[in-house]
Amino acid sequence: MPALAMANTALAVDQAMIGISGNNIANLDNPDYARREASLSELPPAVFGTFTIGTGVQLDRVIGIRDNALNLRIAAEQSDVAGSHAFATAMQAVEAQFPADNSSGIGAALDKFWSAWQTLSSDPSGVPGKTQVLSAAQSLASAFHEVSAGLLSTNNSVSQSLAASVSQANALLSQIATLNQSAGSATPETLDAQDHALSRLSGFINISVVRAGNTLQISTPSGVPLVSGTKWFSLQTSPAAGQQQLTVDGSDITAEASGGSIGGALRVLNQGLPGLQQRLDTLASSLAAAANTTYRSSFFTPLSGTAGAAANIQVALSSASQVQAGSTILSGDNSTALAMAALRAQNMIGAQTATSYHSDTVLQLGQQISDATTNESAGQQVLDHMNQQRQAVEGVSLDKEAANLMQYERAYQAAARLLSTVDQMMQSAIGLGAR
Amino acid sequence: MRADLSLTSNLVDAIQSAKQDQDSAIFQLSSGKRIRNISDDAAAASQLNTLSSEQAAIDSYVGGGASLRSRLSAADSALSSAVQLATRAVSLGVEGANGTASPAERAAVANDLQGVHDQLLGIANSQFQGHYLFSGEADGSAAFAVVNGSVTYQGSSAVAQIDIGEGIQMSNGRAGSVLFGSDGTNVFDAISGVISALRGGTDPAVAPASLGTSLDRLTSQRVFYGTAMDAIDTQSAIATASKQRIVEQQNTLDGADFTAAAARMSQSELVQSAASAAFAKVANLSLFDYLGTTNA
Numbered sequence: 044m045p046a047l048a049m050a051n052t053a054l055a056v057d058q059a060m061i062g063i064s065g066n067n068i069a070n071l072d073n074p075d076y077a078r079r080e081a082s083l084s085e086l087p088p089a090v091f092g093t094f095t096i097g098t099g100v101q102l103d104r105v106i107g108i109r110d111n112a113l114n115l116r117i118a119a120e121q122s123d124v125a126g127s128h129a130f131a132t133a134m135q136a137v138e139a140q141f142p143a144d145n146s147s148g149i150g151a152a153l154d155k156f157w158s159a160w161q162t163l164s165s166d167p168s169g170v171p172g173k174t175q176v177l178s179a180a181q182s183l184a185s186a187f188h189e190v191s192a193g194l195l196s197t198n199n200s201v202s203q204s205l206a207a208s209v210s211q212a213n214a215l216l217s218q219i220a221t222l223n224q225s226a227g228s229a230t231p232e233t234l235d236a237q238d239h240a241l242s243r244l245s246g247f248i249n250i251s252v253v254r255a256g257n258t259l260q261i262s263t264p265s266g267v268p269l270v271s272g273t274k275w276f277s278l279q280t281s282p283a284a285g286q287q288q289l290t291v292d293g294s295d296i297t298a299e300a301s302g303g304s305i306g307g308a309l310r311v312l313n314q315g316l317p318g319l320q321q322r323l324d325t326l327a328s329s330l331a332a333a334a335n336t337t338y339r340s341s342f343f344t345p346l347s348g349t350a351g352a353a354a355n356i357q358v359a360l361s362s363a364s365q366v367q368a369g370s371t372i373l374s375g376d377n378s379t380a381l382a383m384a385a386l387r388a389q390n391m392i393g394a395q396t397a398t399s400y401h402s403d404t405v406l407q408l409g410q411q412i413s414d415a416t417t418n419e420s421a422g423q424q425v426l427d428h429m430n431q432q433r434q435a436v437e438g439v440s441l442d443k444e445a446a447n448l449m450q451y452e453r454a455y456q457a458a459a460r461l462l463s464t465v466d467q468m469m470q471s472a473i474g475l476g477a478r
Numbered sequence: 479m480r481a482d483l484s485l486t487s488n489l490v491d492a493i494q495s496a497k498q499d500q501d502s503a504i505f506q507l508s509s510g511k512r513i514r515n516i517s518d519d520a521a522a523a524s525q526l527n528t529l530s531s532e533q534a535a536i537d538s539y540v541g542g543g544a545s546l547r548s549r550l551s552a553a554d555s556a557l558s559s560a561v562q563l564a565t566r567a568v569s570l571g572v573e574g575a576n577g578t579a580s581p582a583e584r585a586a587v588a589n590d591l592q593g594v595h596d597q598l599l600g601i602a603n604s605q606f607q608g609h610y611l612f613s614g615e616a617d618g619s620a621a622f623a624v625v626n627g628s629v630t631y632q633g634s635s636a637v638a639q640i641d642i643g644e645g646i647q648m649s650n651g652r653a654g655s656v657l658f659g660s661d662g663t664n665v666f667d668a669i670s671g672v673i674s675a676l677r678g679g680t681d682p683a684v685a686p687a688s689l690g691t692s693l694d695r696l697t698s699q700r701v702f703y704g705t706a707m708d709a710i711d712t713q714s715a716i717a718t719a720s721k722q723r724i725v726e727q728q729n730t731l732d733g734a735d736f737t738a739a740a741a742r743m744s745q746s747e748l749v750q751s752a753a754s755a756a757f758a759k760v761a762n763l764s765l766f767d768y769l770g771t772t773n774a
Contacts, residue, residue, distance in 0.1 A: 143513040143523040144732070145530035154534035161538035165545040165640055166607070168618065329593060366595070374618030375609065375650075377638045383579070387535060389570040409520025416517065445765035 046090050049099035053066035053458035056363045058084065058100050060451045063105060067439045068451030075239040076109035077437040079231055102283030107231035110436045114238055115252055117429050118245035122302030125246045129307025131415035132202045134315050138412055140190045141405050149326070150401050152186035155179045157387035160179035160380050174363040176380075180342070187327050189319070191354040198316050205280060205287065205308035212247040212305060213277050215240050219259055220275035226257040233257070248278070252398045255394045267294045278305070287312045315411060328352035330402075337382045339370065351460070422462045486760060492753040499746040506734035507743065513732050521730040529724050529731075535644070536724075540717045543642040543710045546650055550672035550710075553611045553651050554703040556604040560658075561700065563601070564693040567594045567669050571686035574676045581679065588676040595669040599629060602658055612676050621654035622666070629666035631655040643713040657699045658692070665692035 070076035083105040088095035145151050159179035163172035218240050225233055237259060244250060244261075250269065253260040261270040269276055269291060276292040287309055289297045297313070300306045329427050331343035333351070339357040346352045360366060368375025392400045505514055516523035516625045573579070574587035602612055602622050609617040613633030621633045633654050639647040667686040 131517075135517070138515050138517060141516050141523075143516050143518070143526060144511070145527045150527050150531065154531050158534055158538035158541075161542055161641060164638075165542050166609075168609075183491035277769060339566040369615070371615070371636075373615035373634055373636070375613070375615035375634070375638050376636070377640070381639060381641065381647075384538070388644075389642065398528065398531040402524045402531075405516055405527050406520050408525035409518075409523050411514035412515075413520055449769075 045096070047462070047469075049086075049097075050458050050462040050465060052075040052086065052099045052101060056081075056100050057451050057455040059102050059459055061448065061455070064444050064447045064451065068441065068444050071439050071441065075235050075242075076111040077231065077235055077238070078439050079107050082106055088204075090478050106233055107234050107343075108236065108437055109238065110395070110433065111254055113429060113436070114241070115254075115432055117426065117433060118241055118252065119249070120422055120426045121242065121245045121428060122249035122306070122428055124419055126249070126302040126307040126310070127415045127419035127422065129204075129304040130310050130315065131412055131419060133197055133308070133311040133414070134412045136200075136410065137193060137316070137319065137346065138408060140193050141229050141408060147186075149186045149190060149323070150398065150405070152179070153330075153397055153401065154182040156183045157384055160384035163366070163368050164377040164380035165383060166367075167253060167380055168374040170363060172380075176366050177358065177360060177363045180358045180360075182454075184343070184358055186325050187323065187356050190323060194320050194323075195354075198312065200314075201308050201311045202287070205305060205312065208247050208304045208308065209278050209280055209289075212244060212303075213275075215244040215247070216261070216270055216275040216277070219244070219261060219270050220273050223258050223270065224273050226259075230256040245303060246298055247303040248305040251355050263291070263296045264299050265296075267291055267296055278286065285317065305361070319404070319408060322400075323405075324349045325352035325392055326353070326397060326400055326404070327356045330397055331356055333386055333389065333391045334383065337386060338367070338379060340367075344381075369459050378389040486757065489757045489760065493750055493757075496746040496753065497748040499742055500750070503739045503743040503746065506739040510734050510736075511732050512734050518618070519731075526728060526731055529728055532722050533721060536717045536720055537612060540642055540714055542640050543648075543713055543717075546640045546642060546648060547707055548705050549606050549609075549611070550703050552606040553604070554602050554700065554707070556611060557657070557700045557703065558698065559691055560598060560601045561693070561696055561733050563594050563598045564665060564696055564735065566685060567591060567598075567665075567672075568689045570594065570692055571672045571689045574672065575686055584676040584679070586675045591669055591673045591676070595666060595673070598658075598669070599666060602654055611651060612657060612678045614651075614653040614655075622658070627662075628670065629664065630661045631658075631664070642710050643716065646709075646713060648709060649702075652699050652702055657696060663688070665689075665696065668692045693757045 060081055063079055067078055079456050082105070084101055084103050086098040086101050088097050118225045140148055141150075142148055145154075153199065156176075157173075159176040161171070163176050166172050215218060222233055222237050222240065229237075234257065237257075241252065241259065249264060251262050251264050251266070253262075258272065259270060260268070260272075262268045269278075279290050281288050281290065287297070288295055289300050289305065289309060300309055328349045331346050334342045335345065344357040344359045347354060368380040369378050371378075388396060388399070391397050395403070502514075506512060513519050513523055513526070570587050571592050574584050574591070577588070599622055603620040605612045610619065610621050610633070611617075612621040613619060614621075614649045615638055616632070616634040619632055621631065622629050623632050624630075626627070631654055635653050635655060636648045637651060637653055640650050642648045655661070655664070659665075668691070672686065672689065
């Protein structure tokens with residue numbers, strides 16, 4: 044009896060639809076979940092001579108509603124935002140050592156150093172003046188040490204987070220390769236997992252994605268493969284010439300890894316921190332050299348080269364009585380103190396004084412951070428907008444699910460009525476036979 | 479369309495950004511400053527760094543000028559007494575040279591002159607804060623001492639310079655040999671010459687002339703001290719003006735705009751409460767709620 048079977052399948056399909064809707068509602072807050080819909084089709088009709096009669100409905104498959112192109116654009120934007128975020132956060136840790144009002148740090152220590160010499164020039168044989176010069180010089184050296192140590196500790200923590208990001212990215216690459224194995228028979232769950240992995244991966248590094256059917260091919264922007272079919276290639280970091288290198292299968296991809304937390308960390312380790320360190324070293328070594336020349340002997344312990352100058356600058360004198368204010372033994376000779384104080388206005392690094400060079404360092408650091416934060420917040424706005432678009436496509440709407448539930452309930456009721464109608468008809472037919 | 483959820487996340491964003499706005503407004507209102515981190519305004523922060531260094535430089539020039547001024551002032555008042563003594567020596571010399579004076583009177587004048595000589599020597603060896611004022615750079619020892627019966631200069635001809643302004647240096651005095659005269663022709667030699675003439679009974683007529691020369695030298699060299707103190711006062715006035723300018727610039731660069739900050743503060747409060755109220759409404763905005771109430 045086709046009518047009875049038809050009612051049966053209709054009931055089953057309606058139940059399944061309610062199940063799908065229920066699943067949608069249950070996953071309302073699951074960010075990786077794409078709204079699912081049932082794909083229905085008519086059952087093969089029964090043929091009665093020259094005409095056919097429908098035999099009901101069947102559930103073909105469940106589809107996740109997704110916009111793959113939009114997801115890829117979101118992934119790219121995520122890389123950009125995460126890269127800027129990682130760079131800005133790391134450099135902000137350094138920024139605190141350069142107070143905007145110059146109340147502490149290297150700039151303030153420089154000012155105090157020059158002023159101490161100036162004070163000594165007023166009373167060149169006075170012990171207070173000499174003590175002040177020595178302690179200002181020692182504070183200056185330790186200001187350099189502190190900032191250097193701060194850079195080093197930022198370097199260490201960023202290196203650690205780089206290593207963590209790389210291993211997480213590798214785990215995701217392997218996961219995507221595994222998902223590619225079942226691409227031929229991909230379920231909505233597989234595709235959700237793919238999207239999830241892709242979205243997380245783009246937070247670690249900027250990638251180029253090609254989707255062939257349900258298989259994801261992932262490579263660097265220039266085409267160095269990361270996932271090819273079911274094979275994946277592990278990212279590796281290695282120090283090379285004071286820089287961190289990112290390689291995959293032997294190819295150096297450091298330059299193109301600009302986004303994600305890996306790209307951001309590489310920029311901090313290879314550009315941000317070394318650039319700042321180099322400026323500090325230049326300042327420290329130029330300062331020590333100029334001071335020693337003017338002092339006519341070692342005021343600062345002579346430095347071997349520029350590299351490491353900021354971390355190693357040391358005052359050569361151990362007691363205030365060793366501070367010489369003049370070039371003769373005369374107690375009123377203040378010529379050296381005057382000359383040292385005059386270094387304040389002397390061009391030490393190219394056409395720049397120590398102070399103007401330091402102000403430029405502040406400018407460059409501040410600019411780098413503000414560029415990164417501006418880029419991050421602009422990217423975040425674009426990302427928010429695209430995420431809304433994505434929600435509009437993939438997201439679960441409670442209103443729609445509520446309406447669907449009512450519809451499926453009615454359909455179920457109708458199918459049940461069909462069943463009872465057929466049942467009554469059959470009872471009538473059986474009753475006919477009994478009479 | 480998942481309108482309800484994106485609405486809530488929009489509201490959460492709105493509340494968060496209102497909180498950030500409020501945070502920065504509170505910083506501005508409480509500190510009076512606009513820039514918290516150098517990345518807030520890198521160009522301004524860099525200028526602030528330069529300005530504060532300029533300020534430190536000016537402060538140290540002013541400090542140097544002030545301590546120099548008290549040294550010059552001490553020297554000037556010592557020299558004022560020296561001029562008085564030299565003037566007295568000249569008049570005593572004239573008195574002794576008077577042809578009618580008796581030997582006893584000449585001896586008395588000579589004794590007076592000896593007193594003037596000794597006082598003058600004391601003044602030439604004046605100290606200020608442990609330093610001899612007229613020894614030049616050799617200010618650790620007395621400027622003049624009696625060597626083989628005559629007063630000779632022990633100090634240095636070099637005189638220390640002090641920075642009193644940007645690129646402006648001032649000597650911290652005059653060497654004793656410049657003020658009181660070189661060995662052999664200094665003011666002490668002149669007085670001693672008159673004394674020995676008076677005591678020896680010779681006519682000291684030429685001696686007062688050398689006394690007059692010494693007095694003129696002292697008077698004209700002393701002018702330096704007044705001029706130098708004026709110069710320091712001028713530099714100090716310039717420094718005050720420069721610091722005023724720096725403070726104004728700092729204010730322009732870093733001063734909080736209180737009106738704007740207060741406005742942003744109340745605006746962010748408004749946004750926060752509006753968003754919170756909207757949140758409460760949106761939480762009940764679902765077809766399910768209506769179905770629930772109609773079914774019940």
